[in-house]
Amino acid sequence: MPTVPIQNWGDAVFLAVSNTLNNFLSAIPQVLGALIIIIIGWLIASALARLATELLRRAGADRLMATHGSSVYGQKSAQFKPSTIVGEIVKWIVRFVFLVAAANVLGLTQVSQLLNQVxxxxxxxxxAAVILLIAPVLARFVRGAIEVGAGRMGFSNAPLLGRVAEIAIIAFAVIIAINQIGIAANLVNTLFVGFVAAIALAFGLAFGLGGREVAAQLTQEWYQASRQTAERVRQQASSASSAGQARPQAQPQPQPSQNPLGSSQMPGGARPR
Structure with missing residues (x-):
């Protein structure tokens, strides 16, 4: 636009208002386009959210959470409905997509880049959310398996072993989730190494202290079995030696002499009558 020499204050005010009005009028199509994109995006997001919510509700996700959620996630988990949570997540993801498109239409480069990064x-x-949801279920299953198995093996602190395993799995899941979303990766890795060492030490102490009776019982059983085997071998060797000494020596049996002619002879050359 060519510059216009300003003669007085009236010309200055008129020029400023004229430039502002021209910029506003030229931006109206972009603003209307951005508004249309946002309105369409909001409608589509709401429809997809209702669809996802209804599908999960019919699949029984809410009923499953109400029935088994309190035993895994605590009593307050019954207040949350998975179908509603997933519906809200779907809604806002779709909205963010249309907000990025609207920012591009308006030429707001910085806003568009920020929304795109989000x-x-x-x-x-x-x-990370899926990891945190699955980890308590897996931890509870492993805890039950360890408690049952260690209890049958005779460990006195089977519940402690199961609890240590449950805490370890949940803690690992939290660390992995934090690392997944990229929060203080170096610090998380350092804490992860220290936590692994601490869990290994705690599990080793719990296993060692609780397995003393089992180890003593196994050692006693092995010792008794070895003694019984040695006693059987000694008895078998003694029986074999006694049988060899008591057996009489066999005498050779005389063989009758045979005449080459096929007839038997009496002593002195006499023939039997």
Missing amino acids: LLWIPNLLV
Whole structure:
């Protein structure tokens, strides 16, 4: 636009208002386009959210959480409905996609880049959430298996072993989730190494202290079995030696002499009558 020489204050005010009005009028199509994109995005997001919520509700996710969620996630978990949570997540992901498109239409480069980074970070957040949801279920299963197995083996502190394993699995899941969303990766890795060492030490102490009776019982059984085997071998060797000494020597049996002619002769050359 060519510059216009300003003669007085009236010309200055008129020029400023004219430039502002021209910029506003030129931006109206972009603003209307961004508003249309946002409205369409909001409608689509709401429809997809209702669809996801209804599918999960019919699949029984809410009923499953209400029935078994309190035993795994605590009593307050019954207040949350998985179908509603997933529906909200779907809604906001779709909204963010349309917000990025609207920012691009308006030419807001910085806003578009920021929203795009948030949108790319959402999958990591979802993976971390899935890890945190699965970890308590797996930890509870492993705890029950260890308690039953250690109890049958005779460990006196089987519940302690199961609890240590449960805490270890949940702690590992939390560390992995934090690392997944990219929060203080170096610090998390350092804490992870220290935590692994601490859990290994705690589990070793619990296993060693609780397995003293089992180890003593196994050692006693092995010792008794070895003694019984040695006693049987000694008895068998003694029986074999006694049988060899008591057996009489066999005398050779005389063989009757045979005449080459096929007839037997009496002593003195006489023939039998």
